[in-house]
Amino acid sequence: MKELPKTAKAVVIGGGIVGCSTAYHLAKLGWTDTVLLERKKLTSGTTFHAAGLVGQLRSNANITELLGYSVDLYNRLEEETGLGTGWKMNGGLRLACNEARWEEVKRQATTAQSFGLEMQLLSPSEARDLWPLMTVEDVIGAAFLPTDGQANPSDITQALAKGARMAGASIFEDTAVQDIRVEDGKIKGVQTDRGFIECEIVICCAGQWTREFAWRFGVNVPLVPVQHQYIITEAIDGVPRDLPTLRDPDRLTYYKEEVGGLVMGGYEPNPILWALDGIPPDFHYSLLPSDFEHFEPMMKQALGRVPALERAGIKELVNGPESFTPDGNFILGEAPELKNFFVGAGFNAFGIASGGGAGMVLAEWVAKGEPPYDLWAADIRRFGRPHFDTDWIRKRTVEAYGKHYTMAWPLEEHKSGRPYRTSPLYKRLQDAGACFGEKLGWERPNWFADLSSGEVPEDIYSFSRPNWFNAVAREHKAVREAAVLIDQTSFAKFALQGPDAEAALSWIAANDVAKPAGSLTYTQMLNDRGGIECDLTVARIAADDYYIVTGTGFATHDFDWIRRNIPDGMKVTLKDITETMSVQSLMGPEARKILERVTSDDVSNDAFPFGTFKSIKIAGCAVRALRITYVGELGWELHMPVENAAAVYDALMTAGKDLGLVNAGYRAIESCRLEKGYRAWGADIGPDHTPLEAGLGWAAKLKADIDFKGRAALEKQKQTGVKKMFSCFTVEDPDIMLFGRETIYRNGQRVGWLSSGGYGHTIAKSIGYGYIRNAAGVDAEFVRGGDYELDVALTRVPCQVHLGPLYDPKMLRIKI
Structure with missing residues (x-):
């Protein structure tokens, strides 16, 4: 057996398709001392039993680009390595069997067009011409993506492994990683059952084993093994080798050709979790017992679409566990808890489609310190407190799995694992008719039903005007003409303190934060390409104390970005204080009158101008009032200790009753911010967009002689346009x-x-x-x-x- 090296530049753990792809791409980038370690044999975890469908279209442009890269790679890999991959670009069909699904498919076709991906809409008969075995009596139409396809999972992984070796990487099978040596928060190497390898970078691509393994080193990877079944038939007359893959979401099923027969599987609404007490130690090249009873509803659905299955011989009902995540997206990136520990896992049964692209972006992330483009939808830092709770993860993942093929409605909310995190006002808002949404475990009011008129606080989703349209209109009108109170306790809130706080934040923030105590600054934080990594508000409390407020969903990401970019040697601490502070936003033209009724502090425009904050008293409680708005009206964010939230809320609602003060939710905020032109990070702005492109150049201190991260890129872009x-x-x-x-x-x-x-x-x-x-x-x-x-x-x-x-x-x- 080949001897292990004593040192390596990077160690990849896991010999499935993502691990082999990562090693391949690192070697292609010149990292020839990359070592991949597989505890058993390549593909022996979950890759070997993957169905192998390769679809490309997602709702996110960059994830679609990642999947498109996989296709480009698979198109050339066999020629490069000399190993067969089983790759066939035979196209992919998606059926629509009701008007709502057809609307969804047409909108998906627009999305494909937006992202430069060819997608054709077909009539039922045109779809049957491509897939002659199916019945189409209930089909309204279909979409066809000619560049989709399918691959043999084991073959394509072996080809990637060979390509990695050809480029200089080393791969060792039958080598189990027992431990990672970490000293003072830094990785020093990996201990295997065959010896120690000194390294500073570890990339964990261990599939369903990743959560348990990473947890040992303080890294949270929220994924759950779920049983996933599909049948493999004997050869069926009339099945051509170039048959497109087929997805029939209204019947929750998918199909692909396999040696003249079919593979058929699906995503049932009642999936079965696996390995609740841990994965068995010797689980490799292993399948679970076939569960024919559980698969029967899928089979009935399939028979209605492909009657030939009733006469087909069944070779096998494959039952293999796959890693699924709470939001249905995979997990990539450097762990916020441990520097140089990277993760590529949780691929939700589309690891083969993602494998090529995921390995590429992980390799770029490792080698260059950042991904090649914005990957927020898959970034490990999108998770937070609820994702440490295994019971919560399991509940939400079961729901996400069951929604794999259900309608993807605009603004759809998850229902499982709720409520998990609530503000002190939750019961008051519930009694007032709040219809809650959820973000990072927080219950947040989306809109308020008029209970007196019989409105029910429940979402009914639609591609046309939804049932909450009129309720949001009422709240929007109140924002513009009277006043609203919005519970925004879920905001992420950080304290940056220490003698070097100003110097550190001046480097990280694009706008000028070196202002007197009492100032409030809206700012972006940029990467070295000038892209917007954070979009937040900074209040200067004292010379050595800043209060930072950012969006609910960005708590982990923004905290990690700030912490990692504090210059070495600076005396400063960063603390997450989200749980200690409640936030109530008082917005609208009557906001000042209401505030004057509950405080003796001067809140006039002269005494309290826009872009400042003050500590005031409301109902005897200390409140940090920030004069800022995301709705385009006069208003304040009122920040206070959570124990004071109810008293402040009650005082404000009483004082504002005759002035038209009402509760409002996040959908009214969205409507108002769209009218005012405020940008939303994760949608309108992000790492791929600079302030100059986004119309936010005014918020960058380019006129001041102060250096900041990303400044050089902005200066260059300002010159070139x-x-x-x-x-x-x-x-x-x-x-x-x-x-x-x-x-x-x-x-x-x-x-x-x-x-x-x-x-x-x-x-x-x-x-x-x-x-x-x-x-x-x-x-x-x-x-x-x-x-x-x-x-x-x-x-x-x-x-x-x-x-x-x-x-x-x-x-x-x-x-x-």
């Missing part, structure tokens, strides 16, 4: 709903897609935001000089373009 520009679009027809990913056309040419969309109740129009792209450069004149259309579910809709806010509280009208 931008190639995309953030713009607003409105459509005249109020019944057309925009949700994001609709294609933007300028003078008949595709120039981008919407990053977010919604409805503005003051202007009574649908609103969308997105980037207009042009390789030769974009400026305001270019934007204004075009005629625009939006593709909505494959229908071209004329629209108007805007470069400023649509709503001005002083004008109370749309601004063109």
Whole structure:
């Protein structure tokens, strides 16, 4: 047996498709002293029993690009390595059997078009021509992606392994990793059953074993093994070798050709978790006992679509555990808990489709310190407190698995594991008719039903106007004409303290935070390419004390970004104080009058201007009042210890009753922010967008002689100009709903897609935001000089373009 090396630049743990792909790509990047360790044999974990379908379209552009890279790689891998991969670009069909699904498919086709992916819509008969074994009596239409395909999971993994060796990486089977040596928070090496390898970087691609293994080193990887079954038939007459893959989501099933027969599986609504007490030690090249009773409903659904299955011989009912995650997306990136510990796991039964691209981006992340593009949808830092709770993860993952093929409704909320985290106002808001949503475990009011008129606080989802439309309109009107109180306790809140706090934050923040105590600064934090990594608010409490507020879902990500970018040697501490502070946002033109009734402090504009904060007293309670807005009206965020939240809320609601003060939720915030043109991180802005492209250059201290992370990239871009520009679009027809990913056309040419969309109740129009792209450069004149259309579910809709806010509280009208 080949001797293990004593040192390595990086060690990859796990010899499935993702581990082998990562080693392959690291070696291609010149990291030839990469070592991959597999405890048994390559593919022997879960890769060997994967179904092998390769689809590309997702709702996120960069995840779609990642999957497209997999296809490009698989197209050339056999020629490069000389090993067969079983890869066939035979296309993929997706059926629609009701009007709602057909609307979803048409919107998916628009998304594909936005992302540059070919997707054809077919009639039932055209779909049957491609897939002659199926019945189509109930089919309304189908989508066909000609570049989708299928692969043999074991063969393609072996080809990646050979390619890795050819590029210089070393692979060792039958080598179990027993431990990782960590000293003072730094990785020093890995201990195997064959010896110790000194290294500083570990990439854990251990599939369903990843959570338990990573947990030993303080790293949280929320995934759960779930039983997943499919049948393999004997050869069936009429099954051609180039048969496309088929997904029949209304019947929860999928199909692919296999040696003249079919593979058929599905995603049942009642999945069975596996290994609740841990994975057996010798589990490799292992399957679980076939559960014919549990699979029977899937089989009945399939027989209705493919009658030939009734006469087909069944070779095997495969039951293999797969790693699933609480949100259905896979997990990539450097763990926030341990430097240089990277994860690639939780692939939700599409590891073969993801494998090539996931290995590429992980390798880039390791070698260059950041991924090649924004991967927030898959970033390990999207998780937080509830994801440490195994029971919660299991409940949510069961729901996510069961939704794999159900309708993907706009703004759909999960129901499982709730409530988990609640604010002190939860019961009061519930009694007031709140319909709650959930973010990172927090219950947050989305909208309020009028209980007196019989409204029920329950979401009914739709691609047209949803049932909460009128309720949100009421709250929106109150924001604009009276006042609202919004529970935003779920905001993530950090304290940055120490003698070097100003110096550290001045380096990390793009805007100027070196201001006097009492100042409030809206700022981005940038990567070295000038991309926006964080978008948040900073209040200066004292010379050595800053209070940082960011979005609920970004708690782990933003804390990690700030902590990692504090310059070495600086005396500063960062602490997450989210749980200790409640937040109530008082917004609207009557907000000052209401505040004056509950505090003796001077809250006049002269004494309390925009962009400042004060410590005031409300109902005898100390409150940190931040004068800032995300709805475009006069208002304050009121931050207070959680124990004071109820008293402050009651005082405000009593004081504002005759002034029209009402409760409001997050969907009213969204409607108002769209009218005002405020950006949303994770949709409108992110690591792939600079402040100059996003129209936020005013929030970067480029005129000051202060260096900051990302400044050099912005200076260069300012000289060369931008190639995309953030713009607003409105459509005249109020019944057309925009949700994001609709294609933007300028003078008949595709120039981008919407990053977010919604409805503005003051202007009574649908609103969308997105980037207009042009390789030769974009400026305001270019934007204004075009005629625009939006593709909505494959229908071209004329629209108007805007470069400023649509709503001005002083004008109370749309601004063109």
